[in-house]
Amino acid sequence: MAGAAVAGATPLIARAVTEEEIEAAEREQAELERLAQEEQTLLAAAQAREGALQQQLAVIDRQRFAAVERLRDVNRQLETVELEVFDINASIANLNRALARETDNLGARVRSLYKAGRTTMLETVLSSSSFSEALDRATSLERALAQDLEEIDALRGSRQTVHLRTADLAARLQQMDELRLEAAAIESELQRRSQEQQDLIFGVQQEQSSLDANIDAFQAEAAVVGNRILVLRDIRERELAQLERILALQQAQDQARELARQVAETQGTSVAGVYTWPLWGLITTEFGGCTWGQCPHIGLDIAGDMLAPIVAANDGIVLVADYVVPGNRQASYGMIVVIAHNQNEETLYAHLDDWTSPPPVSPGQFVSRGQVIGYVGLTGWTTGPHLHFEYRTNGVAQNPRNVLV
Structure with missing residues (x-):
């Protein structure tokens, strides 16, 4: 049985891999590696930016925590002041009622004196049946008047004290309200800055994800090209080896034919x-x-x-x-x-x-x-x-x- 080949025919290479193809693939691989390195540099910069933003966010978080603690302290002070105001208001109400009663009592006594006429201390003494009675009446009257005056002065002092304390508490309440508004404003600003930082970090992380994907794609493509280069080089080496064998075979065939010709000339043709x-x-x-x-x-x-x-x-x-x-x-x-x-x-x-x-x-x-x-x-x-x-x-x-x- 015979095959389709012709004896002595030189085997043909279906398609030769040229050095230009290998060099083109190597240039493509180098370009992909360069692009991957550029993306790696951008990724490192993005990671550095993220690190700085994270540090800023940590500072803001600490400031927010301090602001929250301050706000809590202000709220506790407000609660204390509100209780004090309640107690003072109750005390003021009690003092006002007591003052009203004393005022009524004094008014009643004054009206009684007015109705009795203008009785002088001398008249009171002269109308007494004895000197001792006159002395007792004068002393009693003097004590009553002195006591009434003391009570009036005490009530006036208490009312003044209550007014002063009420004004002081009002000032403190206003101060607490201002502190509370200030703390709320700080919290709002810190919340805004924190959200801004988080948005920036999210943007950087998205950028990193995109860069990571690009790097992976470039590296994968470079690996594919690298494998193709290895295949092309292997094919090229095998083609060169085959070509060397073909050339050597052709040379040997030429030499053998020449030797056969010489032998034929010497020994005669078959x-x-x-x-x-x-x-x-x-x-x-x-x-x-x-x-x-x-x-x-x-x-x-x-x-x-x-x-x-x-x-x-x-x-x-x-x-x-x-x-x-x-x-x-x-x-x-x-x-x-x-x-x-x-x-x-x-x-x-x-x-x-x-x-x-x-x-x-x-x-x-x-x-x-x-x-x-x-x-x-x-x-x-x-x-x-x-x-x-x-x-x-x-x-x-x-x-x-x-x-x-």
Whole structure:
């Protein structure tokens, strides 16, 4: 069975990765990394701003706490003053009632005296029956008047005291109201500043979230580009290695053909009937027939046992001893050996074993007719162990039976 490849043909690279592609990807990666670094710098600045705002907010919170404590103290003072005012008002009411009673009593006595006429102290004494009685009357009258005057003065003093205390309490109440308004204003201002700071912090945090997302996106994209660069470099290295192998193979083939030409000139050109069978076995597909892998079939398929030795059909120089597609044991002909017998004639041996007994020859090596150059295997497109054998003149496949004996 034969594959679709042409013996001795150079494997083609489907698409070469250029240095320009790798450099473009590296520039893209560098730009993404630069953008990510810029975002990182902006993020650091935003974090610094947030830290400063947090410190300012902490100061404001402490000021708010002090203001709240002050407001509580003012409220406690107000409660105390309100109780004092209540007590003083009650005391003023009691004093006013007592003063009214005393005033009424004094008024009654004054009216009694007025009705009795203008009685002098002398008249009171003279109207007495005795001196002692007169003295007692005068003393009693004097005491009554003195007591009334003292009570009036005391009531006046109490009323004045109450008025003074009431005025003082009113002033204190006004002062407390002012303090309460001041504390409320401070609390309102601190609340406003706190809300303003919180809004600023929220804005900075939103900015940080956006920057974090941008950094993650840039870094992820840079990682993707980095992986692509690695893939491109790997492909490029494999392509260069394959190209080197192809160039070396072409050079070896050119050298082998030249050596074959020289040998042919010295020994004479091969003619029909001088090629020996590379493997004795049943012919499963003739030249010109069809297989599932090739139509028309351009060689002979010779069945053989696994690892049966395969020999060179004629003297020559080895051109190829490798996979028909380098590195791919399953492609087309699989492992092959190509031998140049002179300037025009070549033979190809395909589907050789590559693991247990790989070909014991190498490009540029001279081989003799009947020398083992490989072993029956299962590489490439094949349904069973066999040898696909081709004979070519000037690169054109011919029926091997024309030269085999």
